Amino acid sequence: MSATTSRQPTGPVVPSESLRTPQMRRILASSFLGSAIEFYDFMLYASASAIVFSKVFFAGLDPALATVASFGTLAAGYVARPLGGIVFGHFGDRIGRKGVLVTTMLMMGTATALIGVLPGYAQVGVAAPLLLVALRLVQGFAVGGEWGGAMLIALEHAPGGKRGFAASFANLGAPAGSILSAGMLGLFTLLPEDQFLAWGWRVPFLLSIVLVLVGLFVRLKVVESPLFLRFDQEAEDRRVPLVQVLTRSPWVLVLGTLVAMSQLTISGMASVWGLSYATAHGADQTFALNAKVLSAVALFVCTILSARLSDRFGRRPVIAVGIVAAALFAYPLVMLVATGDNVSFAVAVVGGQAIQGVILGPLAAFLAELFPTSVRFTGSSLAFQGASAIGAGFTPIVAGALASSAGGLPLLAGVWIAVLAVCAAALLLAPEGSKRDLSAIDATTDPTTGPVAGK
Template sequence: MTTTAPVDTTTPAAPGDSLNTKHMRRILASSFIGSAIEYYDFLLYATAAAIVFSQVFFTDLGPGMAAFASFGTLAAGYVARPLGGALFGHFGDRIGRKKVLVLSMMLMGVATTLIGLLPSTEQIGIAAPILLISLRVVQGLAVGGEWGGAMLMGLEHAPAKKRGFAASFANMGAPAGALLATLAVSLFTLLPDEQFFSWGWRVPFLVSIVLVSVGLVIRLKVAETPLFQELSTKAESKKIPFTEVLTRYPRNLILGIIAGTSVYTIAGMVTVWAVSYAVEAGADKTGVLNAKAAAAFGMVITTMIGARLSDRFGRKPVMLTGVVAAALCAFPILWLVDSGTVVGFTVAVILGQALQGLIFGPFGAFTAELFPTRVRYTGASLAYQSASTFGAGFTPAIAAGLVVAAGGSLSLLGGVWVLAFVAAAVAIVLTKEGRTRDLGEIG
């Protein structure tokens, strides 16, 4: 027997014509801040995986294998993201977006704090990397449920002509979280190496519990979306949302995943693999991290610009522009990283993340407009999180493997990277433009 979700009567019956109202400002702030905190936690791990974990949890391996193993634990979190999207998406489509967002944030905060308290391999042996991987999987499940709900809170409250921009606040939270995480680790790299690797790297993880507490207070003050309220008053579908997405909307799901992979190959390449590669090539790690932080700030700006443009010209034209530009810049970015200088890395990461933001800005609305309200949380989350797994999750380890296979040359890596953008461009062309579609009538 199915149950009908309770209606949140504190929410206005329908979105207004402006985002500049007290109600919408609260919704968008919650979407942005909550997403930023969750991604601070999730991407903090990526930075630590690039420069810390190989020396704390994989000390018995050589430098190359230690880096590969460290990136492998990073990938574990990305593998868990689609599972989190399916799990939290199910409940988000059944009981509401807001309740699921609160749960995902609590889960993320606990996992991140425990990573900061985890003893090293030297202290507890093989149990240390096993526990590290387990906590990383929990992080992946949590962030898998975060983005879809945060994005839909903005999109489903917003007026039709501004929903691309409203949805992008969840997307802007990701680079903002990356900025905070990178600056936090960069600050502690100023410590002597002995202190940094013994306790300094742990402090940013422990700060998570404070940030999550603030985020929960903000998130609890927002109300459920009007579209979900309307859905909850109707007869509920007996199908499981995950099953319905796979059986009724497989084409949309596959195209969304392929299109999104382009965004995440950039993230995996320039913000994880390139950090490790540049530091090993001789670039100062503090300078590299500061450059990464500056690039994350730039990505917030280009994400906003991309979303604004998508509300005016459509999701597809803006995303295609970003994908084509990224394909043309792939080899120049790799050459800059290979310079082994902070300046070269800085130009590479800023350019890469600027292009990522241009694609990323419309991507929230792009995926949401592929699915009807009753399965939108699940469908959008599966597309987005699966793209993150194939793009960012495996990219650092694959990149390291391709460089080894090519005898140290970056040419093979560059060719594979360009092919990922070509595939994304084809997928975007094959989807329907969603800017003018009525969300309530999709499906």
């Protein structure tokens, strides 16, 4: 039986002509809600790793070492994301996008709920952090498949001139999930500290179960991607998608990963390292989390606007503006965080997240347009999740080490600017895909470098 049999749409296998059709609205809602729920779970862990886990799961360590260990478990989730992108990308490219999206949501919700009932170091000793790492790996594995599927189900249904905006709905889930997770955790920090550490932080993790049920209700009503269905009917080349990406598109994979790192280093610096450093140097936890909520709103708004602009002016010009702005704001952000002042931290994190949104808006479509339909899930996921592992996963650890080194905060800012310069160079070398027919990318793929720039 063909893999297509159970997924045939009721109409012709073509993208939508408008974003306003009932089916397209359902697809965009599914992309946004599913991604928001997944990133609620994922970013809830990031916030908790900055203010909770060092005290609950690493209580036997020196406070400074406990913080590093807590960030280590955070990094574990980011390391697992490329593996999730590879595995789920394989199935997404071979049997379809929709089934992957249901699986990743169930996996993420289960792992997050289990973290909410996990005993601490005081109860089970070293088993506590080991179990925490295991569940974080499951989270990372799941979100590694979620982003690519949610992004492609929207992008591949969308009309050509609206792809950037449609694909951004998957990215909008990140700030929406951050708003919800930071707001929920911030609410429970109002409890006395002993109650917050004993049980208050666990409630937001357990609420993930309710969110997953809502997301599944919407997601199960979505039809399969028309471009995938067409490929599934006509394709003769059935080689392993990962092998095809590594052998036919290695150059664009590297370029896409480097460009994505520009956005993800901002996330690691402002949202994770910045939160931990500021609260350790005097900033109030509840105020800092509320500032993160405000910053996520700025990220949300800037993501929408920049995605719209990328449909009009192209992906690369809009992303370039974001990278230049990030380089200019790198030193001020680090210095503002270092003050330990509430308002200064708020300015740093809101400004950083707004700039991040400028890059994030076009990024999903930019990465997807680098790869043909046969490997689009695998290629775009591997680029984005690889950048997540390097850029967001290890940035807090590297930032902490540089901040405490002889060079201190100026060195940290300088290294970050150097990384952004490399990202900008990769952007200049990457092809612009906003005006290209997605199906035509299959026919204009160089066998050694991937999609040919300008076609």
